[in-house]
């Protein structure tokens with residue numbers, strides 16, 4: 001998902017709308033904005049892309065100096081309007097809106113406990129659990145109640161909570177999801193990715209740190225923490241696939257990181273070939289890096305139909321498979337009679353690679369060598385990236401050679417875990433793995449995971 005928030009701007013909702021457009025790649029199932037002018041609330045949520053969720057006139061009615069917004073990608077709860085964010089609540093202390101990116105790993109357990117105490121849930125989203133905990137806190141101030149609530153939840157959360165006069169920003173103790181702060185004149189803004197600042201003309205200020213709690217209101221900015229027990233483990237998949245190439249995460253540009261992944265991949269598994277192609281859009285940077293290191297020309301061998309959504313986001317397997325054909329086509333004149341190296345950023349189920357290998361052969365490629373700019377994904381993610389259950393992950397049960405056969409490639413190689421970390425270039429001696437989460441590759445999860453509970457919650 002993508003979250004955005006802004007405080008102290010007379011066009012806060014309109015800037016949030018623009019920010020959400022820049023965060024569209026982080027979720028295409030629904031979008032929404034909540035804003036306030038200090039007294040009244042303005043809210044809208046809808047299904048689909050930001051441009052679909054907000055029809056003509058929906059934004060015009062918005063006013064306010066404070067706003068939060070969300071683009072949703074379903075990993076917990078189902079894809080329907082009730083689960084669209086920001087969620088809005090009235091409770092004993094007034095009203096609040098909540099926007100959350102990430103996945104809690106103890107949401108099902110907390111929900112059971114809260115229901116036993118009388119809570120009634122209106123959504124299946126784990127974000128509502130956070131809201132119930134905030135509402136039940138003995139603290140009457142919003143920042144205090146948020147801090148209280150965060151003591152109970154585990155997992156990944158990049159969070160924006162607002163009432164009529166305060167914006168509260170929090171990041172989980174592992175900093176699993178990215179979250180950055182920016183400034184636009186006297187306004188403060190927060191976004192999942194820095195590309196949202198560029199679109200509104202804001203200046204990047206800094207990244208939110210693991211365990212941080214930041215409050216913005218008429219008294220200014222208060223930077224504090226909600227826990228002292230922090231250990232950075234930023235999702236490495238943000239660099240590999242999820243984030244937009246023009247974003248910087250902790251000062252590292254995503255496109256440049258991907259290019260270095262491609263260079264490292266070439267150093268580890270170069271092969272004699274005629275042309276290098278990348279699977280658009282997320283693998284283009286890595287393909288350019290691979291070509292640069294090998295000296296084999298980079299070409300545009302696959303064209304993406306930009307009017308079709310990301311295949312992965314379609315909830316059912318059947319839809320996902322159909323969407324691949326709608327989405328990509330091979331450039332025959334580039335691949336015909338050639339030994340082609342096809343670079344992709346990841347193999348999850350293996351369906352994408354298999355389709356593309358076939359497509360390239362149908363277009364006349366003589367050989368198709370697949371190179372993947374990340375290691376095999378062998379473990380599910382519980383933190384908000386949909387890498388599904390273990391039985392759907394092709395690398396969980398198959399060797400590299402077996403995967404090669406399954407995707408029908410002439411050769412296949414993945415990047416090593418060490419090479420991946422080296423290429424991204426983040427150096428952090430205070431945390432394991434240079435401050436990365438690598439769990440889907442290594443199986444070492446940075447938080448406790450109750451598998452009995454977390455697995456069904458992924459469905």
Ligand code: 5GP
Pocket residue numbers: 241279282310311312313344345346347348349350351352353385386387
């Ligand atoms: P597969 O077809 O192997 O299940 O999926 C891998 C392909 O899906 C890659 O081309 C990757 O770019 C794309 N993809 C889309 N969404 C995601 C995601 O959330 N995680 C990962 N790892 N890959 C994704």
Ligand code: SF4
Pocket residue numbers: 176234235236237238380381382383384385387437438439440441
């Ligand atoms: Fe990211 Fe993988 Fe960790 Fe999930 S398990 S947060 S996808 S690195």
Ligand code: MG
Pocket residue numbers: 279280281282283344345
């Ligand atoms: Mg891809």
